[in-house]
Amino acid sequence: MHVVYSTGDRIFRRVVTAGAVTSLLVLALIGLFLFARGVEIFRDMGPKFITGTNWTAGSGDGVIPAEFSIGPMLTGTIVTSLIALFFAVPLSIAGALYMEFFAPVKIRRTLVSLLDLAAAIPSLFFGLWGVQVFSSMGERWAALTSHYLGWFPLFNNELGIFGRSPFIAGLVLAAMIVPIITSVSREVYSRTPRELVDSCYALGGTRWGAIRAVVLPYGRSGVVGGAMLGLGRALGETVAVYLLLNLVFKYNFNILESEGGNIASLIATKFGEATPYELKALLAAGFVLFLLTLSVNMVATAVVQRTAKARS
């Protein structure tokens, strides 16, 4: 069938198509730019760029050769983000359930607007709060954790120094991403079909029973989506991690020890005084981060779609 569009429709269609294509194009161009600038480093360093632990700009005369690899920064990115998610997701779910099912109407309205405000706070302030206020408390938590769970390698701390650790950075990141995850979760929970919740009550269920049987399963994919938004923010976080973590090029899986870093803060730290060759390495690192966030998002989308498909 041949469909004839009016001029207005045609123009509108072109405008919206251009909008959609532009955002994809910008994304592709950023990826391409990072890859093009970094490709020389990938060629020179090979797989060692990802796995190695050495970042040396080298001396200008070539006596000390330049060597770049981001292994600890890559794992640091993932570790701090996972710590953030570990704390932020349960907290956000609890907060969202409270706001949607337990809070009195007036308190709920206030909370919703406060939460949206919190989601818009620049991460710099979270970093400053982390350094100035939270660190001392976080150190005590870390010391306690190490004292009781130190037998587990993850929580081992030989030196007894607990400041500036991935644990504390992860907690500050958690505080940073709680608002967005809570906001998205509350939104999905509020869309739970009223009649499903009613059915639970009609079957003799309590409020908690209804939440467990209907609200949580219904909102699961939405919460995963919200968590991925938060994770994206945590993975790419620059300033807060820059302020909170010592950049140390050594694999550190003892999350309570004062060593760490992530890719974004590495770039921020080194960018100002980088040699031209080092600059390429930083952009290559940026490309790795780009791929990481992209694949995390793709996995999340797949997870969400699979749960949706299994249900219908």
Add this chain to the structure above:
Amino acid sequence: MSALTQVETESESSKGNGIIMNEMSASGATAAVAKRPLGLETRGLHAWFGSHHVLSDINLQFPERSVTGLIGPSGCGKSTFLRMLNRMHEFIPSAAMAGEVLMNGSDIYAPEVDAAAMRLKVGMVFQKPNPFPAMTIRENVLAGIKLANLKVSNHDGIVEDCLSRAGLWKEVKDRLDAFGGSLSGGQQQRLCIARSLAVEPTILLMDEPCSALDPGSTLRIEETIHELAEKITVVIVTHNMQQASRVSNYCAFFLSDGGPGVLVEADATRKMFTNPTDTRTADYVQGKFG
């Protein structure tokens, strides 16, 4: 159709001449004494949404093991009335009520009553089929048992029994682990009936259970209702006069003339449809308005 009429006649005759009692109704409908013991009774029931008075002084009795149809035009408050019979009304913010709902002689609105425990005895089926989407057919049937933390050992037996009573067992016995959403609309509604039967209610409330279904499925559900009424008390809201006449033993006619809804008349279904006391009832059941 003839088979169903047959069923109705049989159940009608087996109930003798038990008639709904309505002696306290403000509208002064006929008073009569029910021989059958009462499953449920309301006394002076009023409902409000905010300052809006939606139901006024409803006195109605529901004989045990019978089907009572609640009829009346849209907006007369019959669904609100139904939701007051298991305290679902109170979940709506701004909703208020007065009066008593007696179940086995005790008021379900009494302060010491645990509403959740009470609802175990009063099942409810909604207008739109709503099986829990994240659960399989089997899990849906057992959902109430899990929600209420009932200690039951014979899960398979309950699943088969409830699905059979809801008239669904033969169709789904080979795919109990399929999701509830994979069934047709009519099957989903029967699954919802099976789900409410699993916690062994003595009363089942149905809020226009067939309005979203095709005629074939409607007929299946009506048969199911007849079978259920041999053991439990059924209260069904319906917009469909033919359905009310097919499925119910007793009928209660609600009406609102702009003010709060009132109970105009309640009686045996046959009398309501052939020789009602109030002319408004006659006009409504004959389709002259509503």
